[in-house]
Amino acid sequence: xxxxxxxxxxxxxxxxxxxxxxxxxxxxxxxxxxxxxxxxxxxxxxxxxxxxxxxxxxxxxxxxxxxxxxxxxxxxxxxxxxxxxxxxxxxxxxxxxxxxxxxxxxxxxxxxxxxxxxxxxxxxxxxxxxxxxxxxxxxxxxxxxxxxxxxxxxxxxxxxxxxxxxxxxxxxxxxxxxxxxxxxxxxxxxxxxxxxxxxxxx
Amino acid sequence: xxxxxxxxxxxxxxxxxxxxxxxxxxxxxxxxxxxxxxxxxxxxxxxxxxxxxxxxxxxxxxxxxxxxxxxxxxxxxxxxxxxxxxxxxxxxxxxxxxxxxxxxxxxxxxxxxxxxxxxxxxxxxxxxxxxxxxxxxxxxxxxxxxxxxxxxxxxxxxxxxxxxxxxxxxxxxxxxxxxxxxxxxxxxxxxxxxxxxxxxxx
Amino acid sequence: xxxxxxxxxxxxxxxxxxxxxxxxxxxxxxxxxxxxxxxxxxxxxxxxxxxxxxxxxxxxxxxxxxxxxxxxxxxxxxxxxxxxxxxxxxxxxxxxxxxxxxxxxxxxxxxxxxxxxxxxxxxxxxxxxxxxxxxxxxxxxxxxxxxxxxxxxxxxxxxxxxxxxxxxxxxxxxxxxxxxxxxxxxxxxxxxxxxxxxxxxx
Numbered sequence: 001x002x003x004x005x006x007x008x009x010x011x012x013x014x015x016x017x018x019x020x021x022x023x024x025x026x027x028x029x030x031x032x033x034x035x036x037x038x039x040x041x042x043x044x045x046x047x048x049x050x051x052x053x054x055x056x057x058x059x060x061x062x063x064x065x066x067x068x069x070x071x072x073x074x075x076x077x078x079x080x081x082x083x084x085x086x087x088x089x090x091x092x093x094x095x096x097x098x099x100x101x102x103x104x105x106x107x108x109x110x111x112x113x114x115x116x117x118x119x120x121x122x123x124x125x126x127x128x129x130x131x132x133x134x135x136x137x138x139x140x141x142x143x144x145x146x147x148x149x150x151x152x153x154x155x156x157x158x159x160x161x162x163x164x165x166x167x168x169x170x171x172x173x174x175x176x177x178x179x180x181x182x183x184x185x186x187x188x189x190x191x192x193x194x195x196x197x198x199x200x201x202x
Numbered sequence: 203x204x205x206x207x208x209x210x211x212x213x214x215x216x217x218x219x220x221x222x223x224x225x226x227x228x229x230x231x232x233x234x235x236x237x238x239x240x241x242x243x244x245x246x247x248x249x250x251x252x253x254x255x256x257x258x259x260x261x262x263x264x265x266x267x268x269x270x271x272x273x274x275x276x277x278x279x280x281x282x283x284x285x286x287x288x289x290x291x292x293x294x295x296x297x298x299x300x301x302x303x304x305x306x307x308x309x310x311x312x313x314x315x316x317x318x319x320x321x322x323x324x325x326x327x328x329x330x331x332x333x334x335x336x337x338x339x340x341x342x343x344x345x346x347x348x349x350x351x352x353x354x355x356x357x358x359x360x361x362x363x364x365x366x367x368x369x370x371x372x373x374x375x376x377x378x379x380x381x382x383x384x385x386x387x388x389x390x391x392x393x394x395x396x397x398x399x400x401x402x403x404x
Numbered sequence: 405x406x407x408x409x410x411x412x413x414x415x416x417x418x419x420x421x422x423x424x425x426x427x428x429x430x431x432x433x434x435x436x437x438x439x440x441x442x443x444x445x446x447x448x449x450x451x452x453x454x455x456x457x458x459x460x461x462x463x464x465x466x467x468x469x470x471x472x473x474x475x476x477x478x479x480x481x482x483x484x485x486x487x488x489x490x491x492x493x494x495x496x497x498x499x500x501x502x503x504x505x506x507x508x509x510x511x512x513x514x515x516x517x518x519x520x521x522x523x524x525x526x527x528x529x530x531x532x533x534x535x536x537x538x539x540x541x542x543x544x545x546x547x548x549x550x551x552x553x554x555x556x557x558x559x560x561x562x563x564x565x566x567x568x569x570x571x572x573x574x575x576x577x578x579x580x581x582x583x584x585x586x587x588x589x590x591x592x593x594x595x596x597x598x599x600x601x602x603x604x605x606x
Contacts, residue, residue: 054590148337243464
């Protein structure tokens with residue numbers, strides 16, 4: 001399903017394939033010979049999404065830009081099913097396995113492998129030929145990598161990356177629990193997305 | 203796609219937005235200004251699902267009630283893509299990140315943050331302002347939190363929460379491997395869901 | 405949505421249920437009383453997919469065969485939402501929880517439980533009555549199990565299982581980063597999947 005959003009139509013190379021139940025919404029470019037599988041959701045909301053040549057975009061994943069962060073994916077990149085990529089840059093010949101999560105402002109240089117359920121957190125930068133192990137978290141610039149049990153080490157770096165500012169344009173709050181004003185976060189997100197009401201199939 | 207199931211129709215506030223490929227099935231209420239993204243599947247099977255005001259419900263996630271456990275989500279809650287919420291209570295202003303999994307009978311009090319791939323297990327209760335770290339598991343009432351390597355600690359508490367009883371109404375079996383009678387589990391689930399044959403678009 | 409692919413039509417038992425937004429593509433057999441939920445994507449590409457009787461196949465998951473590896477799922481198996489099963493064998497009465505990932509050539513013997521986000525890696529074999537803890541990784545034949553922090557132990561066994569050869573028919577490369585020729589991987593996958601252009605609804 002191709003959707004015109006914010007007066008922008010998807011631009012699909014004629015040699016690319018998009019499965020009938022995939023959603024391509026807004027200012028999204030899909031390059032030559034790239035394959036987009038069933039149930040994939042690729043959305044440009046504000047900034048554009050650019051996916052290069054001969055990429056493999058698998059089932060039920062989600063790729064989306066935001067008003068602040070474009071998505072740019074190079075050539076010969078494989079992105080596994082059930083992954084989530086938001087507002088990030090992924091260079092040529094990367095291998096992103098099943099269930100990978102990549103956040104706003106992250107940069108993944110060429111020929112990097114992110115293994116199953118690996119996370120690359122907000123504003124984190126992976127140099128070329130990096131490897132994120134299964135279920136590890138890459139965070140920082142340059143990124144350091146940690147298994148999930150290293151919560152305190154992850155959090156110490158993450159707090160410097162300022163997730164609320166990068167993702168929602170909000171100041172980080174101190175105190176326990178959620179470190180954002182959720183009334184304001186949800187107000188900004190829902191009102192920002194309200195123009196989906198004007199979507200149409202071209 | 204709105205679906206009438208068990209003679210109940212979804213009740214969507216006129217100021218809410220539901221993406222065209224999202225599925226809302228049965229006795230589901232969606233509150234004012236709430237945004238439901240592409241590919242989200244929200245189902246009431248038996249008990250109702252209630253989602254409050256100004257929530258953000260992201261792509262390709264799954265929220266569902268069961269015959270035993272309603273879903274009740276408060277106001278100003280953000281639920282990330284590829285999450286799974288079953289028969290649980292989530293109070294106001296919670297932030298549930300990408301890939302979060304929450305199970306039957308769980309209660310998450312207000313302003314709690316569950317980070318990427320965090321798990322809140324069956325019948326577990328998180329007090330207000332809790333934080334579940336990336337890929338950690340919260341289990342127990344009150345919940346304790348563990349990274350994945352603490353399997354024995356998790357399992358000791360989990361066995362007291364009695365997953366088979368809460369989720370399938372069955373006694374927990376002892377011995378190695380699956381601790382349930384899978385012939386009976388699958389018989390109950392498939393016959394319980396058989397009334398989906400009578401679904402229709404209102 | 406049933407799809408004819410490679411001149412093969414899905415074969416759905418009349419007592420099975422397939423949700424209207426689920427995708428069943430190609431040489432896929434669904435056995436008696438099996439329930440397939442919304443958003444599930446089940447695809448046979450090359451080798452067939454066989455799912456037995458009274459199975460529960462939940463929301464937004466992905467099951468697919470490849471040209472080299474069939475999928476064979478026994479009877480009374482429950483597969484949780486947001487899971488990914490590729491070219492593997494799962495015997496009777498297994499319980500696969502939410503977010504489970506199982507890879508090409510894996511064999512899971514009867515009455516095995518794979519808990520939330522558990523991984524069974526390529527060519528790995530689990531004996532009957534096995535238990536993979538939450539977010540652990542099973543790898544090897546016979547499989548050993550590790551939490552995510554044991555990356556080096558996992559990788560030492562994984563390198564012997566030869567992922568590139570099993571999954572893409574390619575030699576494993578040495579050096580840092582991706583251990584495959586990504587230009588060749590993406591060329592093989594995209595050209596192999598090109599015959600989806602000829603898909604049609606029967």
